[in-house]
Amino acid sequence: MQMAVRKVTMADIAKLAEVSVTTVSHVLNETRFVADEPRRRVLAAVAETGYTPNSVARSIATSTTETIGLALPAMSKPAFTDLLVHIEAEVRSTRYSLLLIDTEDDPARELRVVQELHARRVDGVLIAPSKRRAPAMKFLAERGIPTVVIDRFVSKKFDQVGVENTESTATLVDHLVEVGHRRIAMISGFPGLSTTSERVSGFEKGLERHGLAADPQLMISGHGDEQHANDAVHRLLALPGPPTALITGNNLMTIGAMRALTELDLEVPRDVALAGFDDFPWADLFRPRLTTVAQPSSEIGQTAVQLLVQRIADPERPPRTLRLASRFMHRESCGCR
Amino acid sequence: MQMAVRKVTMADIAKLAEVSVTTVSHVLNETRFVADEPRRRVLAAVAETGYTPNSVARSIATSTTETIGLALPAMSKPAFTDLLVHIEAEVRSTRYSLLLIDTEDDPARELRVVQELHARRVDGVLIAPSKRRAPAMKFLAERGIPTVVIDRFVSKKFDQVGVENTESTATLVDHLVEVGHRRIAMISGFPGLSTTSERVSGFEKGLERHGLAADPQLMISGHGDEQHANDAVHRLLALPGPPTALITGNNLMTIGAMRALTELDLEVPRDVALAGFDDFPWADLFRPRLTTVAQPSSEIGQTAVQLLVQRIADPERPPRTLRLASRFMHRESCGCR
DNA sequence: CTGTTAGCGCGTTCAA
DNA sequence: TTGAACGCGCTAACAG
Numbered sequence A, B: 001m002q003m004a005v006r007k008v009t010m011a012d013i014a015k016l017a018e019v020s021v022t023t024v025s026h027v028l029n030e031t032r033f034v035a036d037e038p039r040r041r042v043l044a045a046v047a048e049t050g051y052t053p054n055s056v057a058r059s060i061a062t063s064t065t066e067t068i069g070l071a072l073p074a075m076s077k078p079a080f081t082d083l084l085v086h087i088e089a090e091v092r093s094t095r096y097s098l099l100l101i102d103t104e105d106d107p108a109r110e111l112r113v114v115q116e117l118h119a120r121r122v123d124g125v126l127i128a129p130s131k132r133r134a135p136a137m138k139f140l141a142e143r144g145i146p147t148v149v150i151d152r153f154v155s156k157k158f159d160q161v162g163v164e165n166t167e168s169t170a171t172l173v174d175h176l177v178e179v180g181h182r183r184i185a186m187i188s189g190f191p192g193l194s195t196t197s198e199r200v201s202g203f204e205k206g207l208e209r210h211g212l213a214a215d216p217q218l219m220i221s222g223h224g225d226e227q228h229a230n231d232a233v234h235r236l237l238a239l240p241g242p243p244t245a246l247i248t249g250n251n252l253m254t255i256g257a258m259r260a261l262t263e264l265d266l267e268v269p270r271d272v273a274l275a276g277f278d279d280f281p282w283a284d285l286f287r288p289r290l291t292t293v294a295q296p297s298s299e300i301g302q303t304a305v306q307l308l309v310q311r312i313a314d315p316e317r318p319p320r321t322l323r324l325a326s327r328f329m330h331r332e333s334c335g336c337r
Numbered sequence C: 001c002t003g004t005t006a007g008c009g010c011g012t013t014c015a016a
Numbered sequence D: 001t002t003g004a005a006c007g008c009g010c011t012a013a014c015a016g
Helices: A010-017 A021-029 A036-049 A055-062 A078-092 A107-119 A135-143 A166-178 A194-208 A226-237 A251-263 A297-313 B010-017 B021-029 B036-049 B055-062 B078-092 B107-119 B135-143 B166-178 B194-208 B226-237 B251-263 B297-313
Strands: A067-072 A097-102 A124-127 A147-150 A159-163 A184-188 A219-221 A245-248 A273-277 A291-294 A321-324 A327-329 B067-072 B097-102 B124-127 B147-150 B159-163 B184-188 B219-221 B245-248 B273-277 B291-294 B321-324 B327-329
Touching (some): A010 A021, A067 A107, A097 A107, A107 A124, A147 A297, A159 A297, A166 A184, A166 A194, A297 A321, B010 B036, B021 B036, B067 B078, B107 B135, B124 B135, B166 B291, B226 B245, B245 B251, B251 B273
Parallel strands (some): A159 A321, A184 A219, B147 B159
Antiparallel strands (some): A097 B097
């Protein structure tokens, strides 16, 4: 073992081992039989020089990078951070590496991100699209780039995987109604996203099956972020007939709602009940402990990666759309005992 | 705009635009003047074919990938997830992309990760090393691969950036002593890490400047994870002279301690005070609200990326070790009013 | 102002 | 059982 020389290449190894580059390539990749003697010399030369194969050169020769591109909107949002962690874990179990870029949920930027990913010739793309007909998705479809859509469903032409939203949200309504609530408000996410519309549908569906009408005044957009949700709660509770229970469309909005309620000197669940989409780590240390619907982030991440690997292997495979079951986390903010 | 053809290359564009590949390259990279007419034809050809430059080929020609490799241990740990998010944000503002791999805090795996990163010829590496003299660090040093160490300091020969640990922890002790505590316990992180030893030193230093002796019985390893911390608290409180206050070495251990205390039917801060390293998002929704020392994750991430970019630009630059100031988050688990 | 051509480091026929 | 030589797509002298 010695200080690595400037730049060791396969040719150097070949010379040192007194064989051809072909042989070096074959022993390194175990891609055809090589007799013991030359093979040993190659390995020795590799060890001696500290040679590390150049996979960039390999990529250009094989036109495959063994890389998966992950395009997420707002990695800092807990649900996506969570997804990211599980995706990375699953990718790690394959032969692929992960190239990570945040799209900032901006369609124009998202297109640039996807173009960059393609320029880098990733073998496949994992993406949570900004909107249904985003230019980025058109780009991916046109080039036939292996793609799996996560979290936000946009088209059955892609493989897609995310949480089941409708029934999950309806479950929250069921529960609140059973506890006695009749005026339930929904603070929904960013308009136009499938997650938002599906959760809103679930809200309506839930009310409907209890014979309750959805009061438009009680359905308000929280734009998926904390501040808007905070504002929404203030408006909701200033209504002539304020809601007695709140459902929030994601965890950031749940936080916003909690803080708004505190500002209004209202106690959960005594004054207002609360239940939200997305769970929290250490939810048991919150006061009150929040009743939520938890996404199966781990399964979503695993499934997404597996679907992508399969699609890369077989581009003709019929696409699948998977809606994974959520888990109802019954705690105390819903007000039952 | 049409369906993209099988594989468009620069040669195709050249032919279509009736210029040489050189000219195509130059208009695309804006690397030398090209007259209006040919330039327009090139751009038209690019638009017509939907050509996307192959940066793998570019990399192999320029021997630079414009990629930064990020090697983190346990991405799922909150402090690292946090760092990751901020690092990605900063990388996004440069011309680099981010290749992400988890080392699982295992030295052997870490070496493989670093080798893989080098095989992919990343221009630089950001790493939170598993231990001081890890083989991976030797590998990086030997090849002269531009490297910035984050969070865990290992050697002044590298650029390094992380939070200031010693004084930060001492501050926690100061505070607890001022509130009247004399028997303070420290639940420390994984042995051998600089973060752990520095925080332990800070603990001792804090006691010392109040004329208090460090009782070995009250210094116990929580191995950086929740379960060990939980066990530690149980043992601590079973002592003949149990501590009246606890300091935890990171947020996971703080959670473990909180749960252990709940199991013991002890209330914070009435029965036992608690203060920990690492802050939590939405700490205001915890009960009790935790007094902590917050890492400047955003600054650490930004600084790390900036240091790395500078080192890539100038490998001869003298290395710098930066310890960034923490923020004391005074809330209520410390028991003062 | 633009083109010819030689690499970059590796995989892979094709031949021997 | 092994090697020579070409090609992957692009950049960069060098030449004109």
